Amino acid sequence: MRKLSTLVFVSLIAGLPAAVNAHDVTAKSDPKVPAAFDITRATATTDGRLATFTMEVTGKAGSQKPKKVGKLQGSKVDAYVWPTKLDPSAAGFGKGSGILALAITAHPDFDDTPLYDENGDGDPNNDGAGWHSHWVVLVDDKACGGGLKVRDISPGQDILPATAPGLPIALDSPGMSSILKGKTVKITVPVLGAESINFDAVAAKLQVHAEGKSPLLCVTGTYKVASGNLSLPGVIMKKNK
Template structure:
């Protein structure tokens, strides 16, 4: 509960609008303005279907490549939740578990998956794909949040075997992501999230950025929030069942 409160307080301090790091992304882009968000449990198939509906065409906007990993832009449709890190394969840690659907043209962080089906596994970061992440408060970036980092030598840290090998609480689970007009959806097998079908969530579109050179910035921070389904990041939505 304290992290839901923290997330709400962080949102109240965020200015939704352009920042210099966000390149050519228009904060009023209809493709990033959320109309609705929903997670549906289809028990007969053993899956949860997560979806965000936008005013425009979901997934049609992607960031312009920076040409290198340092400073690489990342665009995301993100579902903050009240799930526990252990529900999605991480060791127990403080933070906000989120399902993040991202696109980033400068690098590929899904080494096990070939999203564009060209038989090359390291060239499809710009294709929309899924990550589990743990978010924490970080005042060093304008968006106030970052993916939680850890010491790579810490034996207590546990990541799923599908993680991309970065010292952050991030997994690349390979779940199917589909864009369909105004909707972007991801299909998550129940057994891949501790069979959870009752949890709270919200929907966010955001600009993130990679940092590999500055010690006063996180490795992957949120620099701008474009739209929030609830308006206040209070995680008011509950899983529906069919």
């Protein structure tokens, strides 16, 4: 399994220039990667108010999910993630607090979208197993197998969006609907200032700490990084009318 290095994280924070004419992120198919996470292309556009992020894989998007372990502690998360160079304040987190990433996740052992009933069964507290969206802030942590974690926070002290679900991590659950159809993963989100911002695409594995301690939610590894090195070569382009 691929790992994300501390050097990569430092490069992200320092800010790398966009590659010339690198608007989309493309990758060759890799037979060693599960087809549901074998990213071949990622794009992002904005009309100034809404931004649309897409990912294309070789298999059926969303067809693979983590196995249930029966409790929050030690549970696993699969995710399609777009790390960006947007400042976290664009999504309501503290300014300069880490890497702002948009994620579509599935985790059958807990529900972190308490305001929404994604499966439409009348119970808003049993939806974690279905694919759903989040904004997250990622930071470096050598204790995590992938070198990154969702930032641990102190509720009531750290700046969080109004729709944060109450977990002690920099995670927002604003209820943005994701679309997983055929080979495509797609989501449209309200965000200002996205034009010309760099991004990448990652299929990642995460895990909750076995004892519920910090780091609470680690990136344990990746199925695939579209750029190959998390250099964020993609550019969010202005949408043509």
